Amino acid sequence: MDQVLAGVRVVEVATWTFVPAAGAVLADWGAEVIKVEHPVTGDPQRGLMTSGLMGGGGGIPNFMMEQPNRGKRSIGIDIRSEEGLKLLYKLVESADVFLTSFLPAARASMKIDVDDLRKVNPNIIYVRGSGNGQRGPESERGGYDGATYFARGGHALALTPGELEYPIGPRAAYGDLPGGMTIAGGIAAALFRRERHGVASVVDISLLSCAMWTLSPDVMASKIFDLPKLPTGGNREMNPNPLVGSYKTKDGRFLMLCMLESDRFWPDLCRQIGHPELIDDPRFKDHASRGENKTDCIRALDAAFAERTFDEWKEELADAEGVWSPYQLPIELHQDPQVLANGYLREVESDQGPCTVVANPVQFDETPPDLERAPQHGEHTETLLLELGYDWDDIIRLKDAGAIL
Amino acid sequence: MELKAGSRWRSAVCDTEVVVVRAPSGSPSLECGGAEMVPHDAEKPAGAQLDPAHSDGTQMGKRFADPDSGIEVLATKGGAGSLSLDGKALPLKDAKPLPSSD
Numbered sequence: 001m002d003q004v005l006a007g008v009r010v011v012e013v014a015t016w017t018f019v020p021a022a023g024a025v026l027a028d029w030g031a032e033v034i035k036v037e038h039p040v041t042g043d044p045q046r047g048l049m050t051s052g053l054m055g056g057g058g059g060i061p062n063f064m065m066e067q068p069n070r071g072k073r074s075i076g077i078d079i080r081s082e083e084g085l086k087l088l089y090k091l092v093e094s095a096d097v098f099l100t101s102f103l104p105a106a107r108a109s110m111k112i113d114v115d116d117l118r119k120v121n122p123n124i125i126y127v128r129g130s131g132n133g134q135r136g137p138e139s140e141r142g143g144y145d146g147a148t149y150f151a152r153g154g155h156a157l158a159l160t161p162g163e164l165e166y167p168i169g170p171r172a173a174y175g176d177l178p179g180g181m182t183i184a185g186g187i188a189a190a191l192f193r194r195e196r197h198g199v200a201s202v203v204d205i206s207l208l209s210c211a212m213w214t215l216s217p218d219v220m221a222s223k224i225f226d227l228p229k230l231p232t233g234g235n236r237e238m239n240p241n242p243l244v245g246s247y248k249t250k251d252g253r254f255l256m257l258c259m260l261e262s263d264r265f266w267p268d269l270c271r272q273i274g275h276p277e278l279i280d281d282p283r284f285k286d287h288a289s290r291g292e293n294k295t296d297c298i299r300a301l302d303a304a305f306a307e308r309t310f311d312e313w314k315e316e317l318a319d320a321e322g323v324w325s326p327y328q329l330p331i332e333l334h335q336d337p338q339v340l341a342n343g344y345l346r347e348v349e350s351d352q353g354p355c356t357v358v359a360n361p362v363q364f365d366e367t368p369p370d371l372e373r374a375p376q377h378g379e380h381t382e383t384l385l386l387e388l389g390y391d392w393d394d395i396i397r398l399k400d401a402g403a404i405l
Numbered sequence: 406m407e408l409k410a411g412s413r414w415r416s417a418v419c420d421t422e423v424v425v426v427r428a429p430s431g432s433p434s435l436e437c438g439g440a441e442m443v444p445h446d447a448e449k450p451a452g453a454q455l456d457p458a459h460s461d462g463t464q465m466g467k468r469f470a471d472p473d474s475g476i477e478v479l480a481t482k483g484g485a486g487s488l489s490l491d492g493k494a495l496p497l498k499d500a501k502p503l504p505s506s507d
Contacts, residue, residue, distance in 0.1 A: 392410040
């Protein structure tokens with residue numbers, strides 16, 4: 001069966017992770033995504049060291065290239081050259097979606113802005129991923145997720161415990177990846193609109209807007225309650241419901257209880273943890289009592305959870321009625337039975353050998369996607385030119401002119 | 406061997422396959438794993454062995470170019486042998502991004 005976006009052609013002129021991740025999602029969904037890279041430098045992501053780690057040689061896959069670029073083809077074009085721009089227009093003629101992370105002034109000077117491309121293809125859906133939005137005094141300023149999503153977007157200070165001297169840092173591409181997913185969703189809606197009503201949209205998503213959406217309860221509540229800093233999550237003593245929070249196991253790992261309607265789950269939890277005597281303890285008889293006596297209740301649960309190890313609890317609580325989770329390390333997700341059962345990790349054959357990538361979170365027709373590796377820099381330049389009707393003489397001429405890789 | 410742009414070649418000693426994307430000047434010999442490559446549709450010659458001196462491997466999707474002769478090839482299939490031109494290792498042509506880190 002065809003994938004949902006089979007037959008959709010996307011031209012991507014974008015760098016780093018945020019906007020390319022949108023292309024990766026579209027490729028997961030079956031679209032044909034053509035990544036346009038500078039013929040000499042390529043996507044700067046190719047040279048990025050992330051959290052002190054870098055792949056791309058010595059048998060170590062470049063995970064920061066694979067995740068946001070799997071399934072694409074790459075063409076090396078110098079858009080700033082006259083011949084290169086003509087070639088880009090030729091690609092755009094055949095495309096449904098144009099995806100870019102370039103700033104307004106750059107798009108204008110490169111002649112790849114909305115009006116430029118609509119002259120070539122009036123029906124193209126034009127998609128702009130930005131840091132700070134397309135309007136306002138900082139629309140010409142670039143963004144990265146660390147600065148724009150995490151710092152400016154409120155996440156860093158909302159998550160940093162008060163006693164730290166400096167704000168905590170984000171994880172790699174922490175805002176870029178949900179942002180890319182959001183762009184892909186916007187594109188899907190725009191494709192539907194064009195199909196149903198014949199109207200081609202301009203689609204805008206910024207890292208700032210994505211950050212605010214994710215943090216919207218804090219953004220709203222801080223204004224409503226006039227609280228510059230909301231209580232940091234995970235503060236056990238502040239929590240009125242001891243059935244929501246973290247508990248330490250015998251071996252120093254943690255479990256997260258998330259039993260919001262605590263009256264439903266208290267008796268079962270007490271039995272699960274081997275302390276049925278707590279069920280009838282008058283201090284803990286209902287939600288309100290447990291709230292009033294939360295310190296005692298938390299101590300009782302602390303003592304109980306300290307009796308077994310992380311692995312023992314995972315087995316012991318397997319049939320608990322309420323929601324709980326082990327606090328897992330990223331590496332443990334590779335063995336998580338739910339991850340495996342649902343096909344959330346996929347393997348691609350990268351240039352450095354097998355590489356496990358994370359699937360986009362949307363699954364269609366109960367089928368995890370079969371994924372292909374990320375392209376090498378400009379790997380498909382000649383193939384795409386031949387497909388567009390150029391011949392080898394043209395290709396050599398364009399190479400000599402510096403228009404292509 | 407006529408290394409025309411668009412011509413496809415396979416290694417005589419490993420799985421590597423390439424397409425010539427820019428022809429060289431003169432008529433050099435394109436080798437992989439130390440042995441001259443054969444036309445893509447030809448049989449591999451029997452008995453040819455991978456030369457350990459040319460066994461750094463070739464990775465699919467990578468480009469190799471020699472500025473002297475002007476040849477550029479694109480690996481369409483990876484293999485154990487490395488590419489050479491008249492016995493001289495063919496340099497990798499890779500993207501040159503600025504160094505960056507977060």
